[in-house]
Amino acid sequence: MPQQSPRELPEGDPFGADTLPYGVFTTPDAPERRRIGVRYGAYVLDAAAAAAAHGSAHTALLTAPTLNPLLAAGRPVWQAVRAEVRTWVTADGGAEHFHPLEGVTLHLPFEVADYVDFYASEHHATNVGRIFRPDSEPLTPNWKHLPIGYHGRAGTVVVSGTDVVRPQGQRKAPADARPSFGPSLRLDIEAEVGFVVGAPAPANTPVALADFREHVFGVCLVNDWSARDVQAWEYVPLGPFLGKSFATSVSAWITPLDAFDAARTAPPERTFPLLPYLDDSGAEPGGIDLRIEVAINGETVSRPPFASMYWTAAQQLAHMTVNGASLRTGDFYASGTVSGPDPDQRGCLLELTEGKGPYLADGDVVTLTAWAPGPAGARIGLGEVTGRIVPAPGTAAP
Incomplete structure (x- = not known):
């Protein structure tokens, strides 16, 4: 049954008072004025107006057109604002500060500083290794000793709902004498989970596992689109480049990290001893029990479990900064493809089809959704990520 008013939340709605994700929106009467909003069921609370x-002593932070000032304010402020928002969405009065979700336009909620993509699922890495290196060990020798990652392109991180233009580039099949140029014929998805950095850290100040919560503001879904044929030809020896940098879709809603306390879970058992800066044996459980669903043109094709990820977000942040790299407000990093042990839990078409395809066609619409267990049986929702494939400029569908 549709939500009739802002505070008549349907039972079981994953966007209740325990979730409260932040986004940025505009309304038809003021399309130029971007505002911070908090999702509550099927409504958006104008956070600055409330x-x-x-x-509130935090009105100035919430009046900004992006989340970055709030992100930079640090965890004590994040917690104080979250407590205030919870009272605003549940107290009587103030209905004029709510807007129906269907009537607003959502925007990229934060200014992305740097973008890093990891490769943290053992199931994904093993499946891909078997496809690409059938006569070798599927995992590279370093995989169980450090979270493998690469620096992506922050400028092509786009908000959910943005069309994805089929990328063009060089392609070369093994039997071809030379490469050709054209639209990717093996366009793929990657179901991932992203982490948004709030409080910065100066250079040469590695972030310890125990300080993860002091720096990471929130969590969102990510589809890191991948042109497999472009990637296969270019990635040796330096790794992903044009095959990955054309678009990374993120949710319009950033769910605060504290919302997932009830969903914390231990990561898989480690099969090699870890170096001290990555050793989380004495830390709080670093995994998050997120249940992801991947749909193509409305049909569910996979349900990847984030709880199965070998490397945690805290370990990724520790590794990202251990060499002296700084953190900036708006830094963003993603888990890499989330895949589970079962065939219907694979997070990309490369795995789902064993490398044979089919891959994405022009006009296909991909949607990622997810939820996590919350307190007292509630569900914590993550905003969806959706994107439609459109043809490369000046070309017909491949």
Whole structure:
């Protein structure tokens, strides 16, 4: 049954008072004025208007057109604002500060500083290794000793709902004498989970596992689109480049990290001893029990479990900074493809089809959704990520 008013939340709605994700929206009457919003069921709370009405000390942060000032404010402020928002969405009055979700336009909620993509699923790495190197060990020798990753392109991180133009590039099949140029014929998805950095860290100040919560503001779904044929030809010896940098779709909603306390879970058992900066044996459980669903043109094709990821977000952040690299507000990193042990839990078409295809066609619409267990049986929702494939400029469908 549709939600009739802002505070009449349907039972079991994953966007209740325990979730409260942040986004940025505009309304038809003021399309130029971007505002911070908080999702509550099928409505968006105008956070700045509510803050001003309640005399909040954090009104200035919530009046910004992007989440970055709030991200930079640090964890004590994040927690204080979250507590205030919970009272604003549940108290009487203030209905004028809510907007129906279907009536607003959502935007990229934060300014992306740097983007890093990891390769943290043992199941994904093993499946891909078997496809690409059938006569060798599927995992490379370093895989169980460090979280493998690469620096992506921050400028092509786009908000959910943005069309994805089929990329063009060089392609060369093993039997071809020379490469050709044209639209990717093996366009793929990668179901991932992203982490948004709030509080910065100066250069040469590695972030320890125990400090993860002090720096990471929130969590979102990610589809890191991949042109497998372009990638296969270019990636040796330096890794992903044009095959990955054309588009990375992220949710319009960033769910605060604290919302997932009830979903914390231990990562898989380690099969090699870890170096001290990555050793989480004495830390809080670093996994998150997210249940992801991947749909193509409305049909569910996979349900990857994030709880199966070998490397945790805290370990990824520790590794990302151990060499002295700084953190900036708006830094963004993603888990890499999420895949589970079962055939219907694979997070990309490369795995789902054993490398044979078919891959994405022009006009295909891919949607990722997810939820996690919350307190007292509630569900914590993540905003969906959706994208439609459109043809490369000046070309017909391949």
